[in-house]
């Protein structure tokens with residue numbers, strides 16, 4: 112696997128499942144302006160709320176292959192490993208698929224990550240220990256505190272000016 116930072120604005124994302132994990136995946140995508148559809152018979156209150164506010168679409172039923180045929184990114188976050196596996200199987204080879212229940216399925220892993228303005232730091236252990244990824248993130252959050260965001264903004268401005276003809 113290689114790390115990529117993907118611009119998700121306007122991209123169609125289909126999330127199967129509506130528990131805490133689905134919600135955790137959903138939030139940064141929503142923040143980035145992705146078009147999110149959650150398909151799940153039941154969802155947590157936070158997801159109900161987002162659907163009521165029309166920030167996302169929620170279909171209260173089980174997922175079917177047709178639901179994600181044209182999705183850019185599919186997130187399989189149900190609590191049924193067979194359903195998640197089926198999603199990975201039915202997805203087209205050119206789709207991005209994240210399977211929360213099994214690190215060897217799908218083609219995208221979600222890292223532990225944090226941002227300081229334009230600086231983004233992401234850590235993965237390739238399924239070895241998500242808990243360790245979280246611990247490393249916490250250590251790096253101490254090293255790169257909020258003050259670095261302003262410095263990086265300055266670097267950005269200076270660089271843009273240098274690039275101007």
Ligand SMILES: C[C@@]1(CC(=O)O)c2cc3[nH]c(cc4nc(cc5[nH]c(cc(n2)[C@H]1CCC(=O)O)[C@@](C)(CC(=O)O)[C@@H]5CCC(=O)O)C(CC(=O)O)=C4CCC(=O)O)c(CCC(=O)O)c3CC(=O)O
Nearest residue numbers: 211212213214220221222223235236237238239241244245
């Ligand atoms: C493959 C991946 C999924 C993907 O890419 O979507 C995956 C898979 C699995 N996680 C499981 C369990 C836990 N995951 C966490 C936490 C996090 N897990 C995250 C990512 C990933 N987890 C990807 C690999 C990343 C990597 O390896 O580094 C983080 C970094 C990001 C995020 O989820 O947002 C987030 C920390 C976020 C943060 O705080 O920064 C905790 C601890 C906790 O919640 O506090 C536990 C319980 C302890 C334990 O079991 O270790 C299980 C067993 C499930 C079961 O028993 O059914 C599987 C299945 C499997 O391993 O196959």
Ligand SMILES: NC(=O)C1=CN([C@@H]2O[C@H](COP(=O)(O)OP(=O)(O)OC[C@H]3O[C@@H](n4cnc5c(N)ncnc54)[C@H](O)[C@@H]3O)[C@@H](O)[C@H]2O)C=CC1
Nearest residue numbers: 128129130131132150151152153173174188189190211212
């Ligand atoms: N960080 C990570 O990557 C972690 C991943 N996991 C994995 O993620 C899975 C989901 O975790 P939680 O959100 O806590 O589970 P949860 O049990 O709270 O939620 C599961 C959701 O899946 C929905 N669902 C069940 N069958 C469905 C179907 N056929 N179609 C659509 N939706 C369906 C349910 O209605 C429910 O909303 C876990 O089972 C586990 O395998 C668990 C912990 C951490």
